[in-house]
Amino acid sequence: MHHTLIIDTDPGADDVIALLFAMAAPEALELQALTAVAGNVPLAKTSRNALLACEWAGRPDIPVYAGAERPLQRTPIYAANIHGREGIIGVDVHEPATPLAEGHAVDYLIRTLRTAPERSVTLAMLGPQTNLALALAQAPEIVRGLRELVLMAGAHFNGGNITPTAEFNVFADPHAAEAVLKCGVPITMLPLDATHKILTSDERIARLRGIGNRAGVIVADILDAYAPQEMQHYDMPGGPVHDATVIAYLLQPSLFSGRLINVEVDSREGMGFGQTVADWHGSLKRPANVNWIADGDAQGFFDLLAAHVARLP
Template identity: 90%
Template sequence: MHTLIIDTDPGADDVIALLFAMAAPEALKLQALTTVAGNVPLAKTSRNARLACEWAGRPDIPVYAGAEQPLQRAPIYAANIHGREGITGVTVHEPAAPLAEGHAVDYLVRTLRAVPEKSLTLAMLGPQTNLALALEQAPDIVRGLRELVLMAGAHFNGGNITPTAEFNVFADPHAAEAVLKCGVPITMLPLDVTHKILTSDERIARLRAIGNQAGQIVADILGAYAPQEMRHYDMPGGPVHDATVIAYLLQPSLFRGKLINVEVDSREGMGFGQTVADWYGSLHRTPNVNWIVEGDAQGFFDLLTEHIARLP
């Protein structure tokens, strides 16, 4: 059982990840969602997080809005991939449940100071600005963290926003740099693995065939989102990046990686936002990340479909 907070910037694949997580209450004790600007501006990521709660029948899960902009760099968004509203393929609306009162960073500080030592897992599906701000304000909060699980970075695959950088890191490299240095156990699911776990017509059809609202929503999102990724990368299917974090938390045996040293290039230039993953230990620096490179694609989609079937 993971006592869990999900920090997120929904985003099509984030919404699928949130539905996935909310379908597993026996394994993931979800305390709250914290939102950050990323795929789209903060107002829309916060609305989309609340929409996911509504679609999952979990309006009881509080959603705290967080950072509107990165620590230092100018904000960037990914509306070219996720659409102007952050989710393609479905109609969005204003959810009935309001945002929780207070700022996400304050919520993280307050919560991590109150929980038992090494008891809370933080899943991070977007830029890592909220946690970086919390660590700057209250470095002692690391005592409450059991593990950080991030969808972030790229090495063998190359980037998806520049030739070397993955979007979540590129959107706030200075925040990622701070998080990687915090000393908490970190697992990263980079493009190296997410680009191996791809949709197919059959996998989307299985989700649609569940017959519930959630299955229809996930199938519609993937049906709209996957083709543009397939065209851009010349891949046979589309990745469901952020949902791999939830699959890892539920069934880590689906994945394989290695403990290595990872650092972020935050210097302006061609390498800005690159995750420098020392896979072969060439620099002889202390490993700080469990870097995932392989995943069981069919096992992932079986697990996702099984969980989405539990929702309304």
Template identity: 65%
Template sequence: MIELIIDTDPGADDAVALLLAMASPEALRLHAITTVAGNVPVTTTSRNARLVRQWAGCEQIPVYAGAATPLRRAPVYATDVHGDQGMPGVAIEEPRAPLAGGDAVQYLVDTLLAAAPASITLALLGPQTNLALALARAPGIRRGIKQVVAMAGAHFNGGNITPVAEFNLFADPHAAEAVLASGVPLTYLPLDLTHTLLALPERLARLAALGNQAGARVEAIIRHYAQHDIARYGMAGGPVHDATVIAYLLAPELFSGRDLYLQVDAREGMGFGQSVADYHGVLGQPANVHWVERGDAEGFFELLAARLRRLA
């Protein structure tokens, strides 16, 4: 059983990731969802997280609102991809259950300080601001962290917000720098991977054919959200970036990668937000990231369909 906290900025693909996690209670004990500004402002990501929680019938899982702005840079959003409401293709309503009291950063501090050593996995699906703030507030939280698994970065693929930068890192590269410097066990699932696991029409049809609301919602969200990437990159289908993090936790045998040394460029200029991966070890530095570079696309979508079938 993985003891899990999901830090997220829903966001279309974040919504799919949350549903996948909440449909897998035998493998993932989801203690809380923490939200951050990223794809859309934090008020919207917090509402969306609560709405997805409601769809999954998991309103007992607390949702804590976190950082509204990056550490140092001006806020940047991805509404051109995710729409103003963050979840295209589905009806949005105000969720029944409210946010948990308190803020996400203090929740992370309190929970990780109280946790057994190396017991909590953090899944980071958006900018890494909340964790960076928690580490600055209480460096001792490292003791409670088993691993941090993040959808972040790009190397051979190139970026999706600038020619070289992946959005989550571009939105707060200073936070990613701080998390890297902390020495926590860190896994990145970059665009190099996620752009190979595509929601082809036949895979979307499989989700729609599940015959439940979860399958219909996920099919609609992905189909609408994917149009941006299909048009920009000429892909045959759209990626479902953040859901790969949850799939990696559930079925690591579907993925492979390598340990490498990574830096995030937080200098102003063309490289701002770039993940500089020393793929061939030319710098001779010790590895600080496990870089997941390959995945079984059919296996990923089979897993997604099988778990969504469990939901209403």
């Protein structure tokens, strides 16, 4: 399946793997730009890390726009405890050779979606949804240019990863997630329910390392540093590669299964703040607004990832 694609991202270890994955599939994913947002670490670092991913993939032609520095309303939070102070662990970071594209990510989204053919652009969202929420508030008509939103976001059966009920990308800006879920564009969400079933193993990481290129070593080094934290916290046999599941879904949706349901975000202060209330059984009889992915083929995912990483420098 071919997508004209923009990736909105807050790199982040798993985001970097997702970006390398996407940039290795130019025949299927026609990547227009990356738009960076504050999330896993502050904006200066997420935008730099997006540029580094382009550099490592040999794709300095892809522009990176820096976007929102903070959430719409809530106090900013970060995940440096998971992703390290620089946002990527396991590899050395440096200042990229290519500068950021001029202009703000929100302006880029408005400009691009306003002039795009109707329902032509897929937007993959790997972090807090602040950039799109700001764009929709300024120019609600841009929804006509969007074909689909594919989000790594939310949790239901699995429970949260930042609070007992909330997943980080939603918790970091629940008001933005709320606005995005109400925008009327077809939405697919890959929540922790799915990502916690697609886990690394020593063999899967060794296979990536053994590809013999720089990208394979980078991905393996990141996973070696990143995976054990979640393995320990959740007592799981491997670590999830959350954001990279979005790219696998775009390339081979048959690897995943779910159903159309109603999903709403709890944006009220309290224990449920940032929770995605996923009405899996249709109890509320509200219109479905999300294709909620509940399961995935772990080996199929890692086969697809390795095949694509092998194409990179």
